[in-house]
Each structure stands twice: as C-alpha cells, then as structure tokens.
Amino acid sequence: xxxxxxxxxxxxxxxxxxxxxxxxxxxxxxxxxxxxxxxxxxxxxxxxxxxxxxxxxxxxxxxxxxxxxxxxxxxxxxxxxxxxxxxxxxxxxxxxxxxxxxxxxxxxxxxxxxxxxxxxxxxxxxxxxxxxxxxxxxxxxxxxxxxxxxxxxxxxxxxxxxxxxxxxxxxxxxxxxxxxxxxxxxxxxxxxxxxxxxxxxxxxxxxxxxxxxxxxxxxxxxxxxxxxxxxxxxxxxxxxxxxxxxxxxxxxxxxxxxxxxxxxxxxxxxxxxxxxxxxxxxxxxxxxxxxxxxxxxxxxxxxxxxxxxxxxxxxxxxxxxxxxxxxxxxxxxxx
Amino acid sequence: xxxxxxxxxxxxxxxxxxxxxxxxxxxxxxxxxxxxxxxxxxxxxxxxxxxxxxxxxxxxxxxxxxxxxxxxxxxxxxxxxxxxxxxxxxxxxxxxxxxxxxxxxxxxxxxxxxxxxxxxxxxxxxxxxxxxxxxxxxxxxxxxxxxxxxxxxxxxxxxxxxxxxxxxxxxxxxxxxxxxxxxxxxxxxxxxxxxxxxxxxxxxxxxxxxxxxxxxxxxxxxxxxxxxxxxxxxxxxxxxxxxxxxxxxxxxxxxxxxxxxxxxxxxxxxxxxxxxxxxxxxxxxxxxxxxxxxxxxxxxxxxxxxxxxxxxxxxxxxxxxxxxxxxxxxxxxxxxxxxxxxxxxxxxxxxxxxxxxxxxxxxxxxxxxxxxxxxxxxxxxxxxxxxxxxxxxxxxxxxxxxxxxxxxxxxxxxxxxxxxxxxxxxxxxxxxxxxxxxxxxxxxxxxxxxxxxxxxxxxxxxxxxxxxxxxxxxxxxxxxxxxxxxxxxxxxxxxxxxxxxxxxxxxxxxxxxxxxxxxxxxxxxxxxxxxxxxxxxxxxxxxxxxxxxxxxxxxxxxxxxxxxx
Numbered sequence: 001x002x003x004x005x006x007x008x009x010x011x012x013x014x015x016x017x018x019x020x021x022x023x024x025x026x027x028x029x030x031x032x033x034x035x036x037x038x039x040x041x042x043x044x045x046x047x048x049x050x051x052x053x054x055x056x057x058x059x060x061x062x063x064x065x066x067x068x069x070x071x072x073x074x075x076x077x078x079x080x081x082x083x084x085x086x087x088x089x090x091x092x093x094x095x096x097x098x099x100x101x102x103x104x105x106x107x108x109x110x111x112x113x114x115x116x117x118x119x120x121x122x123x124x125x126x127x128x129x130x131x132x133x134x135x136x137x138x139x140x141x142x143x144x145x146x147x148x149x150x151x152x153x154x155x156x157x158x159x160x161x162x163x164x165x166x167x168x169x170x171x172x173x174x175x176x177x178x179x180x181x182x183x184x185x186x187x188x189x190x191x192x193x194x195x196x197x198x199x200x201x202x203x204x205x206x207x208x209x210x211x212x213x214x215x216x217x218x219x220x221x222x223x224x225x226x227x228x229x230x231x232x233x234x235x236x237x238x239x240x241x242x243x244x245x246x247x248x249x250x251x252x253x254x255x256x257x258x259x260x261x262x263x264x265x266x267x268x269x270x271x272x273x274x275x276x277x278x279x280x281x282x283x284x285x286x287x288x289x290x291x292x293x294x295x296x297x298x299x300x301x302x303x304x305x306x307x308x309x310x311x312x313x314x315x316x317x318x319x320x321x322x323x324x325x326x327x328x329x330x331x332x333x334x335x
Numbered sequence: 336x337x338x339x340x341x342x343x344x345x346x347x348x349x350x351x352x353x354x355x356x357x358x359x360x361x362x363x364x365x366x367x368x369x370x371x372x373x374x375x376x377x378x379x380x381x382x383x384x385x386x387x388x389x390x391x392x393x394x395x396x397x398x399x400x401x402x403x404x405x406x407x408x409x410x411x412x413x414x415x416x417x418x419x420x421x422x423x424x425x426x427x428x429x430x431x432x433x434x435x436x437x438x439x440x441x442x443x444x445x446x447x448x449x450x451x452x453x454x455x456x457x458x459x460x461x462x463x464x465x466x467x468x469x470x471x472x473x474x475x476x477x478x479x480x481x482x483x484x485x486x487x488x489x490x491x492x493x494x495x496x497x498x499x500x501x502x503x504x505x506x507x508x509x510x511x512x513x514x515x516x517x518x519x520x521x522x523x524x525x526x527x528x529x530x531x532x533x534x535x536x537x538x539x540x541x542x543x544x545x546x547x548x549x550x551x552x553x554x555x556x557x558x559x560x561x562x563x564x565x566x567x568x569x570x571x572x573x574x575x576x577x578x579x580x581x582x583x584x585x586x587x588x589x590x591x592x593x594x595x596x597x598x599x600x601x602x603x604x605x606x607x608x609x610x611x612x613x614x615x616x617x618x619x620x621x622x623x624x625x626x627x628x629x630x631x632x633x634x635x636x637x638x639x640x641x642x643x644x645x646x647x648x649x650x651x652x653x654x655x656x657x658x659x660x661x662x663x664x665x666x667x668x669x670x671x672x673x674x675x676x677x678x679x680x681x682x683x684x685x686x687x688x689x690x691x692x693x694x695x696x697x698x699x700x701x702x703x704x705x706x707x708x709x710x711x712x713x714x715x716x717x718x719x720x721x722x723x724x725x726x727x728x729x730x731x732x733x734x735x736x737x738x739x740x741x742x743x744x745x746x747x748x749x750x751x752x753x754x755x756x757x758x759x760x761x762x763x764x765x766x767x768x769x770x771x772x773x774x775x776x777x778x779x780x781x782x783x784x785x786x787x788x789x790x791x792x793x794x795x796x797x798x799x800x801x802x803x804x805x806x807x808x809x810x811x812x813x814x815x816x817x818x819x820x821x822x823x824x825x826x827x828x829x830x831x832x833x834x835x836x837x838x839x840x841x842x843x844x845x846x847x848x849x850x851x852x853x854x855x856x857x858x859x860x861x862x863x864x865x866x867x868x869x870x871x872x873x874x875x876x877x878x879x880x881x882x883x884x885x886x887x888x889x890x891x892x893x894x895x896x897x898x899x900x
Contacts, residue, residue: 031766031769031771031773031774031776032765032766032769032771032774033765033766033769033771033774033777035382035769036764036765036766036767036768036769037383037765037768038381038382038383038465039382039383039384040768040788040790040791041790041791041792041793042382042465042466042468043468043819044779044817044818044819045468045817046382046464046465046466046467046468047817048815048817049460049463049464049467050380050382050463050464050465051463052461052463053461053462053463053518053520053521054463054521093522096521096522097374097543099374099375099381099543099544100374100375100527100528100543100544101375101377101380101520101521101522101524101527102375102524102527102528102543103524106524107542107543107544110542110545111545169576169579173584174579174583174584174606177584180584180586181576181579181580181584181586182368182569182572182576182580182586182587184567184569185542185545185546186540186542186546186548186567280571280572280573281572281576283569283571283572283576285372285542285544285545285546285570285571289544289571290544293372293544296765297374297765298765298769
C-alpha cells in the first residue's frame with residue numbers, strides 16, 4: 001500500500017506539470033486583455049503602457065517559467081517563512097495578481113475561511129443528511145419515505161442554485177427580514193452574539209448548497225444500497241440469525257459505501273474550489289468568486305494559480321479515494 | 336440676578352452645543368456597496384471608476400468638480416484663473432496655493448513636494464499609470480515654497496485644469512510612495528492597499544475584490560467631520576442585489592451604478608427604504624459606422640483607409656440608417672427615466688449642447704425609404720436594396736448586455752423595413768473592449784459595418800474628447816489598432832476646428848467650436864447617437880448629504896454625509 005502511494009505520488013508530478021502547461025496555453029490562446037475593464041476615457045496609449053507594466057510584453061515561455069519558479073519555489077518559501085519566522089523568500093517576487101498588484105496566495109488565504117465555512121459546512125451537512133436518507137430509502141424501497149426522498153432530491157438536482165438562492169433571499173431577507181442578504185466577510189466570531197450572527201449569515205447559502213449536495217449523494221447511496229441488499233451474502237447474514245440492524249448497518253452499508261466514498265472524495269476539491277454561483281448570489285466572496293472575477297478581468301496569474309490548485313486537489317483526492325477503497329474492502333490490495 | 340442669567344445662559348449653551356455642532360464620528364457606521372469590487376486603493380494602477388471612488392475617501396485632488404460641474408477649491412483656497420492672476424496671461428503656467436495647515440492622516444504636513452511627486456510618480460514611463468494623460472503637456476513643476484505649486488506647460492493651455500483637478504489625479508504622499516516609483520509601483524502592495532491621504536477616512540483593512548474597512552481620519556481638516564466613525568465598502572454580486580440591499584432590505588446605505596431595467600428599479604424603490612438617484616453626465620450610447628471595407632479577402636489591409644466601404648461611404652445610406660431609428664422608444668424600453676434620447680455625441684455640459692440635429696428624434700421610415708430610392712438603391716426580390724450589384728447588408732456588433740441586445744433587435748427590424756439586411760453579433764465585453772491586437776473582435780479593430788457602445792469623457796471640458804475623431808486617431812495596423820476614431824473619419828475642416836480649439840481660451844468661443852465639431856460629425860452621419868445615459872445610484876432614506884455628482888467621483892463629498900435621524 002505504501003509503495004503504491006509513493007508510486008502514485010511520483011506519477012502525479014509529470015501529470016501536474018502537464019496540467020499547468022495546458023492551463024497556461026489555454027489562457028494564452030483565449031482572446032482577452034487585462035485592461036479591458038479600464039474605462040474608455042483612458043486613452044489607448046496609456047492602456048498599452050499599463051499592459052507593459054504588467055509584464056505582458058515578455059515571450060510566453062519566459063512568462064510560464066517565471067510562474068513555475070514563483071509558484072513552486074518562492075510561494076512554499078513564503079509559507080515556511082510564515083510558520084517558522086525564517087526569511088528565505090525575502091525580496092523575491094511572488095505570484096502577483098494583475099488586478100490588485102498583490103500576491104495571489106495572500107488573497108487565497110484571506111478567502112478560504114468563508115469558502116470553508118459555507119461550502120465546507122454545506123458539504124458536511126449534505127453528506128450527513130444524504131447517507132441516512134439513502135439507506136432508509138433503499139431499505140424501504142417505494143415506501144412513502146422513499147417517494148418523498150426521491151421527490152426532494154429531484155428538486156435539489158433540477159432547480160439551479162441561483163434560483164433557490166434568490167427565492168430564499170426574497171422570502172427570508174426581503175419579506176421576513178430574518179437573515180442578511182449580503183455576507184459580511186469581516187465578521188470576527190469571538191463571542192455568542194457574533195456566533196449567532198455568523199449562523200444567520202451562513203444559514204441561507206448553506207441550505208441552498210446542502211440541498212444540492214444531499215440530492216446527489218443520497219441518490220448514489222440509495223442505488224448502491226439496492227445493489228447490495230439483494231446479494232447472496234446478505235441472505236447468508238440473515239440466515240446466520242444476525243439482527244436486521246447488524247445486517248444493514250454493518251454488512252450492507254460498508255459494502256455500499258465504496259462507490260459513495262468515491263463520489264464524496266472527488267467532491268472535496270470542489271469544496272475548496274468554492275461554489276461560484278452561490279457565492280455570487282449571497283456575496284460570500286470566497287474562492288469561487290475570486291476565480292470568476294479573475295476570469296472576467298483576464299487576470300492570468302490568478303486564474304493559473306487557482307486552477308492549478310484545483311487540479312492538484314483533484315489529483316490528491318483521487319489518490320485518497322483509491323486508498324479508502326483498500327480500507328473499506330480488504331479484498332482490494334494494490335501491491 | 337445677573338449671575339443667574341449668565342449661568343442660565345452658559346447652561347443653555349452647553350445643552351445646545353451637541354445639537355448645533357455635529358461631532359466627528361457621531362453618526363456611527365456607514366455601509367456602501369459597489370457590486371464591482373475595488374481591487375486596489377491605488378487608482379493610478381487601475382484606472383477603473385470603482386477604484387477611483389474607493390480612493391476618493393482617502394486621497395484628494397487640489398480642486399474638484401461639484402455636482403453642477405463647476406470647479407471648486409478643495410485643498411486650496413481658491414481656483415487659479417487668469418483674472419485672479421493664478422494662470423499666467425500666456426496660458427503657460429498655473430499656480431496653486433495650498434490651504435495652510437493641511438495634514439496627512441499620519442499627522443505630517445501636506446506640502447507642494449507631495450504634489451510634485453504625484454506628477455513624477457504618474458508620468459514615470461515604467462509605472463503604467465492610468466492617469467498619465469492628464470499630465471500631457473506638463474513641462475515641469477516648481478515648488479518655490481511649501482505651499483506653492485507652479486505647473487509649467489510646454490504649450491499654452493486654454494484649459495489648465497487637467498492635472499490635480501477631479502477624481503482622476505488625487506495627491507499621494509511622497510514619504511510613502513518614494514520607493515514605489517516606476518516598475519516598483521506594481522510591487523508596493525502595502526502602500527497600494529493602505530495609502531496615506533488627506534481625505535476624511537483612512538483604510539483599516541483592505542481585501543482585494545471583497546471589502547474595505549475605513550475609519551474616520553483623526554487629522555482631517557474639519558474637526559467636526561466626517562460624521563461617520565467607520566465605513567464598510569463592500570463589493571461583489573450584481574447590480575440587482577446591490578439595489579435590493581439598499582432599496583428593499585435596508586442593509587446598505589448607498590449602492591453604485593444600478594444599470595437595471597426601469598421596471599425593476601421602480602418596484603424596488605416602492606419598498607420605501609431608499610431612493611434612486613441619477614445624474615446625467617456625458618455618457619452616450621451610440622452606433623459607429625465604419626467607413627472602411629472590412630471584407631476578409633483584403634487580408635492585412637482589412638479595415639484600413641486604403642479600402643473605402645462599398646456602400647457606407649454613401650452619405651444617403653448613413654442618413655437613412657439614422658432616420659429609421661426611433662430613439663425615444665429605444666430609450667424608453669432600455670433605460671426609462673435614466674436615459675434621454677439624443678442626437679448629439681456631445682450631450683453635456685449645457686453650454687456645449689447643440690440643437691441643430693434635433694430632427695433625428697422623430698423616426699421617419701418613409702423618408703428613409705424615399706432617400707434610398709432617390710439615391711438609386713432599388714429593392715430586389717428579397718426586399719433588400721442594391722445598386723450596381725452592391726447589396727445593403729450590414730454586420731452589426733456590440734458587447735453582450737441585455738439592453739444592447741434589445742436595441743439590436745429593434746434596430747434590425749427598422750433597418751429591414753428600409754431594405755437593409757442586418758446580421759447581429761454580440762461579443763463578451765472583456766473581449767470587445769479589450770485592446771488585444773491579436774483579437775479580431777475588439778471595438779477598435781471594428782471588423783464589422785456598424786458597432787454600438789457607450790463612451791463619455793471625464794470632467795467638463797470636451798477638448799480631448801472632440802479630438803478623438805481626427806485622422807491621427809484612426810486605428811490601423813501601424814499603431815497596433817490603438818486609437819479612438821472608430822468610424823475612420825478624416826476631414827480637413829474638422830482638423831482645423833480641433834486645432835483652433837486647442838489654442839482658444841475664451842469659454843464662449845470654445846463652446847461654439849465644440850458645437851460646430853459635434854454638428855459636423857452628426858451631419859456626416861458617421862455615428863448615430865441614441866441615448867444620453869444617466870449614472871444611477873441608490874441611497875437609503877436615512878442617509879443625508881448625498882449630492883449625486885457625475886463630473887467627479889460619486890464619493891466626492893462623503894465627508895458631508897450624515898445619518899438622518
């Protein structure tokens with residue numbers, strides 16, 4: 001198992017480099033201009049100077065190489081400096097955004113908390129609701145519970161988050177005035193009232209996203225449980241006289257979890273990627289918002305850095321999912 | 336008795352004092368929402384209006400435009416003019432005298448050196464300063480003493496209020512930015528995010544593209560201002576959400592740039608929490624007509640003046656296109672109360688507005704048909720007019736935007752009625768308004784027959800704006816397609832007027848010249864103005880002191896904003 005993990009990690013290095021190159025080329029090939037959003041009152045020759053100051057005049061391979069050095073060597077040094085108080089990165093040029101002329105990673109760190117609060121929590125809540133619903137729906141197939149569960153997950157699947165989000169805002173912010181429609185990212189949670197305030201402002205976005213996540217995961221859970229419930233080993237377990245509780249929760253559930261774990265694990269990078277639409281609707285201004293703004297502004301260093309981080313997380317969580325199979329199913333061994 | 340009266344009087348005075356003088360910070364917290372979030376506090380590196388407005392809370396120019404468009408002294412006691420001797424008789428120097436005792440927010444004194452430094456900072460060729468054109472023609476700046484700034488122009492400058500007047504050129508502190516000049520400007524993150532200013536507020540926390548927190552500046556020149564102790568300047572979301580947060584839920588006090596459909600705004604306003612405010616500046620939605628041939632067969636010479644357009648060079652065709660448009664109807668569906676139909680590309684300030692072209696306000700499809708008929712353009716079996724084998728078929732491009740697509744659909748219908756075939760196209764704004772010379776879809780390359788967008792100019796003086804349509808401004812491969820003359824209009828008489836304006840000082844004479852230029856452009860039908868657009872914002876009913884300003888930053892008088900009780 002260990003050699004497998006190491007082999008996979010080593011293989012990931014060329015994969016990731018290749019991904020970085022593909023992202024860079026795609027961004028370079030797409031038409032666009034980081035000064036496109038500058039008002040027309042600024043004359044074109046001034047805009048040309050602004051582009052030059054951003055380093056756009058350099059050849060592509062120089063730009064790519066600079067990004068590689070900044071991202072893989074200087075940014076980790078900055079991180080080490082931050083935790084151990086060293087000064088490896090002093091005076092070295094970090095990955096700088098074209099929008100705010102500051103380090104991209106600083107803003108990633110600034111934006112992560114709200115993304116994790118909202119998207120992360122909704123994922124946890126969604127999974128925690130989805131698994132019991134999936135198990136019960138499958139165990140009591142075609143019962144009332146199953147029908148209602150199917151109905152709700154159809155809604156969660158098919159109604160887009162920008163619609164449910166707006167609906168909630170109109171009901172709970174405009175008419176009832178219970179929750180704020182705009183997320184306050186400067187809120188510091190340090191006592192009970194501020195915690196309540198935080199709960200209030202994450203309530204709506206978490207609900208919207210949890211509904212969506214739960215719909216997806218509960219479907220997988222139900223299908224997987226149904227597959228397993230009719231297997232021979234279940235009949236054997238029952239014939240041995242095991243209680244239904246043990247049969248379902250120990251034997252069937254564990255075996256059914258394998259495909260569900262893949263779905264959940266592969267969804268985790270999405271948590272860090274933020275939820276572009278929901279973040280926009282509730283003004284959460286997390287990572288998703290950062291990415292979409294950077295794309296709109298043609299902020300190449302930011303888009304490149306963020307998409308690469310997502311790619312990295314996807315590769316890592318694929319590996320984690322593979323390792324989890326081995327833990328869930330003793331028959332699966334990679335060595 | 337006497338003592339009693341005095342004591343009573345004194346007691347009264349004490350009791351009255353808080354009511355008579357509002358104290359700094361007495362009104363608590365102010366919430367502002369900009370749905371496009373500011374990405375930096377240093378507007379010189381961004382040039383965007385959102386950055387300019389955020390910076391207006393901190394950094395100030397020497398003089399500003401007020402809501403009526405008049406120049407008012409800001410960090411000086413009076414605005415220099417030829418009459419008061421501040422501007423030299425040969426129009427080559429202007430002398431500003433800083434108000435005594437002005438301080439930066441860090442407590443140090445504001446001096447003429449800071450003003451001079453701002454010029455040096457912005458004109459450094461490696462700095463990429465977005466306002467550098469405001470310093471065009473400045474030869475040198477002298478600082479004879481701490482409070483005097485003398486700006487020397489290379490040529491006589493009839494309108495010397497470009498540098499350090501209005502929202503585009505505020506003063507930055509020399510001590511803070513001394514090491515951030517040129518290429519290093521981009522790397523000074525701390526300085527760019529936390530500028531020291533003379534304005535009513537200072538930054539306490541800056542988060543790019545998200546939120547800015549401010550607190551009142553302790554060293555602000557008026558000890559009783561600003562009324563607000565802290566400000567949150569939130570960004571993100573969309574115009575509708577920003578409008579909702581002020582007009583419907585009341586979470587925010589001020590929302591900027593609410594380009595929403597008129598019925599949406601009206602229904603939001605009916606919730607009774609806030610008011611929509613608007614101001615008409617110089618923004619005009621216009622259609623540009625390409626006088627050059629953009630056929631792809633021409634290769635590298637596509638869209639250059641070497642190849643005139645097959646039919647748009649016929650003034651009758653251009654005029655007919657203009658006559659077929661119902662500007663009033665378009666404006667009503669697109670902008671409602673926040674737009675006015677217009678026939679001028681120079682729609683404001685009032686003294687520059689021509690009335691010579693107002694006949695275009697009434698649609699005349701019949702007249703347009705007749706005009707084309709008389710000019711020899713005959714309808715074919717498909718209903719499209721043609722002459723000598725040239726069909727009237729146009730490609731009409733604009734940026735992706737709900738209102739613009741409505742305009743396109745309506746105009747296509749009208750042009751079809753006069754026998755012109757129309758193909759519509761819309762391009763993402765970030766590509767269309769980008770100036771990537773490699774892209775064929777930019778508004779400057781203009782590889783289409785007609786295109787539509789909005790443009791305006793800053794401040795109140797139209798000299799530079801009207802100079803956009805000179806031969807030298809024609810975008811071409813030689814200048815990497817940079818230039819403002821989209822129709823590729825080139826006319827000697829027009830050049831002469833532009834030249835004359837650049838040496839004319841008298842305001843009435845300048846107005847006449849500007850009108851003449853506007854009329855020449857309009858009567859050549861090389862661009863068809865449609866709608867004079869207002870800036871639209873919303874304020875909460877509890878917010879007082881807001882004075883909507885389209886000539887300067889909307890935040891220009893934020894020091895005077897108060898909480899209405």
